Amino acid sequence: MSIDVEAYYRRYGPQVLRRCRFLLRDEEKAVDAMHDVFVQLLRHQDRLKNSAPSSLLHQIATRECLNRLRGARRRPEDREDELVLRIASSGDTEARTVARGLLSRLFGQVPASSRDIAVLHLVDGMTLEETAREVGLSVSGVRKRLRALSSVLQELEAA
């Protein structure tokens, strides 16, 4: 599928930028991340399926921001921010490289990282069913991934 970056940005750019702002809490970093989200789309345009662009972009932006937040030492501004920072810095058995994340998502090998799932469920407030549909996993698969981040979840529940 060929992507007209300008047309995609016109339709989805504001959504992506809001997502990046929400997660990064920094306008300059959010704009930078937003550009890179579209770079990923462009680089892999030949293999992209136009089934749910807004959903896919939401996830790519989430992963891009989590990668950028990894190791962040900034002070959380509110509870949601704290959750995001904890999840971003948590362990995950998947690689952090953006290209790998996108390819995995596109080809369904690993539909989403456990960190993405944790953000969708815990921060975005998606139900397990909504999260499962968003990332292309079964509900039990989502539960399994969340269990893989059990130490983080225990911290979150205790918070």
Added chain:
Amino acid sequence: MKTPHRTPDWLLERIALGELPPDELAAARARLAQEPDGAARLAALEEDNRLTLEQRPPALVAREVEARAARSERLDPLREKAHPWRPLMPALAFVPVLAVVFLMVRPGPRPPDAEPIAEVTRTKGLTPQLGLHRLGAAGPEPLADGARAAVHDVVQVSYVAAGNRYGAILSLDGRGAVTLHAPEDGLNAWALAPSGTHALSRAYELDDAPAFERFIFVASDSPFPLEGILVSARELAASNEARTAPLPLPAGFRQVSFTLEKNSP
């Protein structure tokens, strides 16, 4: 977490874009209409769309994205257009070149002034090895332990199992982060190729973490879960000895470490 009664932001975005199945879209719109500030939230989002596109015009953003993509393409070890039969695994294009290199070049010795390598736990005298190559303009360049590296360098990691059957390769960086490079997924150690030099399936672009990036290869004769290794690695990464201390591991593990010293950005 948001209250369940309020339309979450992600759903509001889908409503604004109209990207939901028709029945779900109708239900979501009805739900939003019942919320006291539902219509105002949707209007605010649409106004934010307008302002974003006004402040960051599509033509300018598209130009920047295309420029970044072009720069990224130059860094990417995969030349997808040159290898259309294998477009999904970027670094594999790099592997055949490395395979030839590895036959001739083993990981180089440490520089004489480098800090002592982390202690290696040995049970049988066989030592696993890690090798790193950097993708340069003229092709793969072998790196020595302690070599200088910079953000955006693309590096390929390889290993020699030296008879060990299971392993994991991870890295610690100067920001205190731990990244698992192999296995690529799953909760348990990876079944190693017992002999020879083997490159990981993907190359890695170094990020902007400061000071150093240290790769550690943990190997064992028996299968092991990754969780304990990762917990130990995170504790080490958070300590002042992350650059040089051995990874604390139970008996029966071997480890080898390879550190890249990062240039200041």
